[in-house]
Amino acid sequence: MDRTLIKDLRSVIGQTIKLQGWLQTLRDQKKIQFLILRDPTGLAQVAHWKPNDEVLAELIAKMGAETALTITGKVIDNPIVKLNGLEIQLESLEVDNMAEIPLPFDPFAETLPTIDYRLDWRYMDLRRSVNALLFQVQTSVEMAMREYWVKNKFIEVHSPKLMGTPSESGAELFSLDYFERKAYLAQSPQFYKQMAMAAGFERIFEIGPVFRADPSFTSRHMTEFTGVDMEISWINSHEDVMAFEERWLQYIYTRVKELHGDAIKKQFGVDLVIPEVPFPRIPMREAVEILKSRGYALPADKKGDIDPGGEREIAAYVKEKFNHDFVFLTDWPISVRPFYHMRIPEDQTLTRSFDLIACGLEITTGAQREHRVEMLQKQALEKGLHLEPIQFYLDFFRYGCPSHGGFGLGLSRLMMAMLNLNNIREVVYIFRGPTRLNP
């Protein structure tokens, strides 16, 4: 017998069907047992008249909540039943896997344990329907990203995560033994996506793991996360990159709203707004002035940078003034940008770079890259870098590399912004942080 999904029960009234799922609750009375069974599509009431099978009744009585079950029974239309006016009269029951009693915690209780405890028992936590939806949405997000890229003739690449040399600074790298020498975990695919531009691929993307050895204890940092990166050639400035990203995001939101808009509204209470293009753009110098005029005190040592509180304040300003959840902060000073960001010709203290803030959260950094090798060398030296370790990278720009730029986006951060969740641990499948390597 094929499995029937709970959402389809109304179409098989009168038939004997098979259901598979988890025991949500058991109400065991004198003569009758009610089993509420949960599958990924909903809940259904299964009734067992105990005198029909006393042995089975005893087995059922011992089952703990969350036991995995396969049952067969006849679907009855019964308006008295509050759960969809349906019930299944139990005919047979097979325990696939008994749930031990007690559970570490009840995922369906009104109050949940703290996040740290739930992460210890992540598979139980993931049984909550909000989490199933969350990862369905994430699947659609990635699908939509790819749909848009493929329509626009992008090539997907997978760059190595084991590196022989530290790429950028070195401080936040994980190192490990690699046969007779040291290797490092990639903290960004930056160099390799630029290499694809030197290879003439013109438009590429990568979705893959990124490692950062930062001891960051915040609700938005992880030591391993999924980076969404892309790079395009023959651009005139970072404006071309932003113009691509905003339309790409608009497409993603459109697809997610089509596929999950109602469910998101119901489960997260979020009315997904498809962002209008163009997104507001604010040069950093202007952003600093806006913050001053709103009485937001930036730390003195920031030198043209903005702290997270400032980003939230700018987001509030943008929401008030443009009614928009996204804002590009552009033209960052060279002091806070890496050596490979291209400088603005008219003002060499600024870079052709941007961050994208979504609902006050930094989700993207992007830029036009410096593709002229002599400029790149000069800028690397100014940043105090040694050229030898990055020579392989500098060589990309010696034999005909087009102008190019791109961005990196944090997948989980996008999910936080989209679903209005304030802790990245809630959004990522398995969290990795400075003090968490399990499960």
Added chain:
RNA sequence: GGGGGCGUGGUGUAGUGGCUAACAUGCGGCCCUGUCAAGGCCGAGAUCGCGGGUUCGAUACCCGUCGCUCCCGCCA
């Protein structure tokens, strides 16, 4: 790395310088002709994170330590 907060039955919380540390939920038992967030009665379950100090007396106050958490730094 710096700062703030928290740590009480399995879980979530309350609480007070002094009798047997409270409540919810969960768990066990009994009762209830069909419940439906089921209900009723009974019961088990906490050396109040750990170490030290103040005090006649500490779960409560102080110090240290560990863990968690949030913020800053850093970033996606």
